Amino acid sequence: MLKNLSIKRENYSPLSYAACLVGLFFLFFTGAQGEPFALPILFACLMAEMNPFLMAGAYALFGLIGFSLTKFLITLGQAVLLAALFALYKRFHRVPALEGYVYAFLAIGLWILFGEGESYAFFAGIPLMLQRTIVGILLLGACFFFTFSLSTVIQKTFRCRLNTEELLSSALCILLIGVGFYRALGSTVATGILLFLLLILQFCLKSGSIFPVALLLGLPEAILTHSAEACSALLLYACASMLFSRSGRITECIGVFLTYALFEFSTGLYGARPAVMVGVLIAGFLPCVLFLLIPDFILEHLEEKLVFYRERKLSRIAINRNRVITGEKLFEISGIFREIEVAFDCISKSGNEEKARLSIRTDLISAVCASCPDRTRCHIPTTQTGLDKLIAIGCAKGKANFIDLPSELSGECSNPGGLLFALNRHITDYKNYMMETENANAGRKLLSEQAKGVSEILKTMAMEQSEPFEIYSEKEREISLALARNGILCTEILVYGENDNMTVNLITFGNADGKQIASLIGRVLKIPFMPSEKMPLGDDKYCCSFRKKPAFDAAFGVATLTKEGETACGDTYSIIKIDEKTFLVALSDGMGSGSYARKLSDSTISLIEGFYRTKMPAETILETVNRLLTFNREEGFVCLDIAAVNLESGEAEIIKIGSPMGFIINRESLRLLSGETLPLGLLEGMHPLTARTTLVKDDILVFLSDGVTAAFGSDADLVSFLQTLSPLNPQGLADTLVEEAKKLYGGKAADDMTAIAVRLYAA
Numbered sequence: 111m112l113k114n115l116s117i118k119r120e121n122y123s124p125l126s127y128a129a130c131l132v133g134l135f136f137l138f139f140t141g142a143q144g145e146p147f148a149l150p151i152l153f154a155c156l157m158a159e160m161n162p163f164l165m166a167g168a169y170a171l172f173g174l175i176g177f178s179l180t181k182f183l184i185t186l187g188q189a190v191l192l193a194a195l196f197a198l199y200k201r202f203h204r205v206p207a208l209e210g211y212v213y214a215f216l217a218i219g220l221w222i223l224f225g226e227g228e229s230y231a232f233f234a235g236i237p238l239m240l241q242r243t244i245v246g247i248l249l250l251g252a253c254f255f256f257t258f259s260l261s262t263v264i265q266k267t268f269r270c271r272l273n274t275e276e277l278l279s280s281a282l283c284i285l286l287i288g289v290g291f292y293r294a295l296g297s298t299v300a301t302g303i304l305l306f307l308l309l310i311l312q313f314c315l316k317s318g319s320i321f322p323v324a325l326l327l328g329l330p331e332a333i334l335t336h337s338a339e340a341c342s343a344l345l346l347y348a349c350a351s352m353l354f355s356r357s358g359r360i361t362e363c364i365g366v367f368l369t370y371a372l373f374e375f376s377t378g379l380y381g382a383r384p385a386v387m388v389g390v391l392i393a394g395f396l397p398c399v400l401f402l403l404i405p406d407f408i409l410e411h412l413e414e415k416l417v418f419y420r421e422r423k424l425s426r427i428a429i430n431r432n433r434v435i436t437g438e439k440l441f442e443i444s445g446i447f448r449e450i451e452v453a454f455d456c457i458s459k460s461g462n463e464e465k466a467r468l469s470i471r472t473d474l475i476s477a478v479c480a481s482c483p484d485r486t487r488c489h490i491p492t493t494q495t496g497l498d499k500l501i502a503i504g505c506a507k508g509k510a511n512f513i514d515l516p517s518e519l520s521g522e523c524s525n526p527g528g529l530l531f532a533l534n535r536h537i538t539d540y541k542n543y544m545m546e547t548e549n550a551n552a553g554r555k556l557l558s559e560q561a562k563g564v565s566e567i568l569k570t571m572a573m574e575q576s577e578p579f580e581i582y583s584e585k586e587r588e589i590s591l592a593l594a595r596n597g598i599l600c601t602e603i604l605v606y607g608e609n610d611n612m613t614v615n616l617i618t619f620g621n622a623d624g625k626q627i628a629s630l631i632g633r634v635l636k637i638p639f640m641p642s643e644k645m646p647l648g649d650d651k652y653c654c655s656f657r658k659k660p661a662f663d664a665a666f667g668v669a670t671l672t673k674e675g676e677t678a679c680g681d682t683y684s685i686i687k688i689d690e691k692t693f694l695v696a697l698s699d700g701m702g703s704g705s706y707a708r709k710l711s712d713s714t715i716s717l718i719e720g721f722y723r724t725k726m727p728a729e730t731i732l733e734t735v736n737r738l739l740t741f742n743r744e745e746g747f748v749c750l751d752i753a754a755v756n757l758e759s760g761e762a763e764i765i766k767i768g769s770p771m772g773f774i775i776n777r778e779s780l781r782l783l784s785g786e787t788l789p790l791g792l793l794e795g796m797h798p799l800t801a802r803t804t805l806v807k808d809d810i811l812v813f814l815s816d817g818v819t820a821a822f823g824s825d826a827d828l829v830s831f832l833q834t835l836s837p838l839n840p841q842g843l844a845d846t847l848v849e850e851a852k853k854l855y856g857g858k859a860a861d862d863m864t865a866i867a868v869r870l871y872a873a
Contacts, residue, residue, distance in 0.1 A: 122160060130155050130260075131168055133283075134292035143227030144181045145245060146218060147252070147286060148172065149188060153214045154256040156196040159205060166193035177798050180226050188217040214253045218246040252286065259283045271712060276594070281326055288330030297331060298393045301340075302427050304328075305347055307395030309366065310404075312351040313359070314413040323756045324348035336438060343373055348806035363398035372393035443568050467505065470536045471497050478532050482525055497521075503536050567724055585635060589614065599621055605635075610691070610758055612637065614656040617647065628656050638873075649757040660691045660757035663808070663873040667841030669848040670864040673817070681815045681864035682711035691758045694722050697751040697866055699769065714748045722754065751813040753868070760805040760870060770819035771828070773812040774805065775837055780829065810837055811868045814847065817861030840867035 130151065137148035148169060166189040167174040174184025193483040195213050199206055206213065222242040225385030259280040292300045304327045312320050328341035333663045347366055374390055382390070412767050453647045474497060515526055523529060579727030582605035593616075595598045601617040614631050624641035634637045638659035644654045672679040680700040687693050696718055699713035749768040756762070764783060766772065772783035783801075805811065812832075822828040831850060844865040851863050 117630075119391070121803075125161070127164070129263075130160065130165070133287050133400070134165075134286050135172055136167060136294055138175045138290065139293040140286055141792075144176065144178065144184075144221070144225055144250065146188065146221050147290065149214070149217060150249060150256040150286075151260070151283075152189070153190065153210070153217075153253045154260040156192055157205065157257045158260055159200065162193045162196040162200065166190070169779040178226065180224065184220050184224055187220050190221075191217050192628065205655070206215050209252060215246065215250050218249050234460035237272065242289070252283075255279045255282050275591075284326060285329055286499045287335075288327065289333060292331050292334055293501060297340075298390055298746060301333070301343070302393035304344060305366070305370065305394060308344065308348055308351055308398055309401040310395065310409070310412065312348065312355055312362075313409050315411075316355070319350060319354075320344060320348045320352060346373060357639075359402055367394055367398045386511055445565075449684045464779065467498070467501050470501050470533070473536060474529065474532055478525065478529050478820075482700070495636060500533065501528075504533055505541075508541065509534055509537060512715055549609055567726055570725065570823075580606065582606070589616075590636045592634050593627065596630060598624070598627060598630070600627075601814045611656055612658050613642075614639065615653065616656075617651060618654050619650050619652070622652070622653060622654070624656075625760065628659070631656055632659070657690050658758075660873055662757045662760055662805075662870045664693060664755070665869045665871065666695075667839065667844040667867040667869075670858045671817075671845035671848055671852060671862070674858045674860065676862075677866075678705045678708040678709055680708050681862045682708070682715045683780050683866055685721070685868075686714045686719055687723055688725070688754065692754060692756050694756070695753045695811070695813065695866060695868055697769070697815060697864060699749040699815045699817075699862070711748055714750065718750075718752065745838070749816065751866075753813070754812055755805065755811075755868070755870070757870075757873070760809075762803055762805050762811070764801045764803060766801075770814055770816050771825050772814065773832060774803070775810045775811075775812060775843075776806075776808050776838065777836070782825075782829070805870050806872060807872050809870050810840055810843065811870075812843070813845075813866045814849075815864040817859070817863035818847055818851045818865055820861060821854040821863075823854075837867070838869075841868040843867045 133151050134148050134155075137151055143335055152169045153163055156162055170182075170186045170189040172330040173182045173189075187780075192213060196206070222239070224328050225242060229238050230241050230245075233244065236244075259276070259282075263275045292528060295303070308320065308324060309733070324344040325341055328344040331340035332338050334372070338608070350366045350369040352364060354362040366726055371391060371394060375392070379387055379390055384709060390853070443681065471494065475494075500510055500514060500515040503514045507514070512526065515523075515530075584605040587604050589602060589605070599619045599622070603614065603616045605612070607613045612635065614635075616627075625645065625765060628639040628641055639656045640659040641654065642657040643655040647653055656757070666685050670679060670681060682698045684694065684696045684698075687860055696715055698714045698718075700708060700710040700714070749770075750765070751767075751769045751772060752763075752765040754763045764772075766783060774781040774783065780801075819825070819828055822831065835846065836844065844867045847865040848863050852859055
């Protein structure tokens with residue numbers, strides 16, 4: 111709470127000053143013997159950095175109330191003392207801390223020493239000076255509550271719901287002002303004003319919150335009259351307002367006025383003088399008329415401002431229900447893509463080659479054998495067997511000649527030249543047909559793999575969305591209190607998720623310190639948190655999201671050189687954040703050097719980035735990229751290093767495809783990373799393997815292109831060089847490796863060279 115005792119706000123609206131001046135005025139009527147009950151609100155305004163001369167001047171002017179010279183001089187002295195001290199602080203751009211309460215007590219001391227008044231019956235038998243000292247200590251406590259309440263009102267009015275301690279503190283201040291309010295205006299006028307206020311609050315709140323407000327507003331008169339009649343009356347009016355409000359404003363006002371009139375007559379108004387009776391009835395009738403004259407848009411605007419005081423029990427239920435529905439839809443869509451995958455796999459891809467060869471044999475017999483004059487001497491089964499063998503060897507070689515003639519034809523066929531000529535013509539058509547068939551099969555396979563990948567993504571999303579939010583009401587309350595104690599204004603708070611996936615969303619105002627909020631949330635939930643997202647909502651309002659802070663963070667270093675004489679480097683790298691706790695490092699080395707290698711490498715990296723962001727399985731990603739590269743009409747392949755690292759556990763999925771050796775280095779050891787697979791795009795049916803390892807604090811993961819490793823001559827020489835280093839800075843390590851490789855090449859880059867180093871450290 112202490113941090114809420116002073117706030118800094120350089121520009122206050124006229125409404126803020128007006129509200130403070132009204133409260134200041136009524137507090138001068140609160141005390142029965144000239145007690146400075148108005149001094150706490152003056153002190154609170156000065157602590158809030160309001161204009162010290164304006165507020166102190168108004169305080170001194172209101173000291174004329176009661177026409178007592180002594181009271182006015184005491185009030186003037188208090189105003190001058192506090193205005194001078196706070197103006198001095200303002201001159202040096204400071205706000206008093208706890209020493210401000212010393213100044214407040216000095217001002218109260220003027221009343222203790224020189225104030226007028228008699229002994230208090232409650233303190234009978236105690237010296238008058240000691241009685242005033244006790245009252246002065248109570249007034250000092252009031253300074254504390256007024257300062258806290260004023261900061262709450264300025265920061266949170268029409269913005270958010272107040273917590274329990276803020277409500278109680280503000281209620282105490284309203285109670286003191288209310289006593290002066292009743293003393294200054296009298297019971298009849300005060301009741302009329304409060305009735306008007308109740309009608310407005312009931313329209314805006316539309317909930318049971320109106321009853322504690324009515325009770326609070328009736329307490330001052332109850333204290334003064336030593337009777338609960340005033341509280342009972344306002345509670346009755348609030349009940350009537352709520353009962354009739356559903357039938358419209360006119361019906362509500364009629365119902366409230368009749369209730370007011372009946373209550374007044376039941377408590378003795380019938381026997382009062384006519385002038386008194388008319389005055390009391392006007393005091394109840396006029397508020398109802400004024401309420402009806404208020405335009406709808408003004409009341410609706412107030413309703414929007416106070417909407418956070420309504421009960422909101424269904425919001426979490428609605429969120430969970432929507433999540434379940436979304437999860438079910440995603441699961442259904444996932445099933446559709448799974449069916450697409452099965453449908454593509456079920457399309458017949460076998461028998462095409464056999465059917466094509468049977469067609470060639472039929473065409474040869476009808477085109478060559480049918481017109482042969484010796485066809486009657488051919489042994490048909492033997493001839494067909496020979497033709498099948500010749501067609502098979504011709505299709506396999508791409509062309510048939512005389513040495514390919516099987517024995518079944520060489521001794522029987524009288525026109526082998528014509529047969530071979532016709533066969534070779536068919537083989538050309540056969541090759542085109544088979545190429546189209548293979549391309550169609552490859553396309554179907556690619557679509558099948560993509561359907562499978564999309565199905566897996568949607569299924570994962572469906573499982574995540576179907577899980578309902580846990581209810582953390584107590585934790586949300588504790589977070590709200592922790593933020594309030596540290597002077598951070600916060601409205602709605604939503605905590606959801608479990609363990610590593612726990613998330614906290616809240617709405618705050620102004621330039622709130624995200625790191626401080628994350629630290630306070632972490633203390634409450636016993637889990638380290640970090641800022642994740644901040645979205646503006648307008649009117650200086652922001653929605654902030656906080657997620658569990660991973661155990662690790664990473665530092666990256668990259669060094670690259672283009673081959674001497676080339677304008678583009680064939681090496682491409684990527685370092686991206688997949689989600690809050692996972693990052694991806696990839697190094698792609700396109701075949702050769704120059705612009706084509708660069709284009710090939712860029713395309714590969716872009717595809718891999720996009721697929722990994724969707725969280726598609728790694729095997730599906732790589733098989734898809736490999737198939738896309740094999741579709742290329744020009745010869746092209748890439749060597750690839752990939753690592754997906756979880757910052758929470760340190761677990762890393764590492765894939766090496768045709769790339770040179772990589773390393774995991776720390777101060778005590780050096781681990782080698784090698785892969786046996788061919789480069790991407792070289793063979794269509796390649797199936798890359800994923801290796802898993804766990805990185806610990808200060809481990810450095812190193813990926814190198816072949817331009818760097820080739821410079822060292824052998825892996826043994828590269829390992830020996832790395833063992834001479836004491837790597838701490840990943841950028842320094844990457845620079846050192848590339849510079850050493852260039853030196854070994856004789857000072858010129860004989861190939862594209864890239865080194866990537868990633869160091870894990872405790873977050």
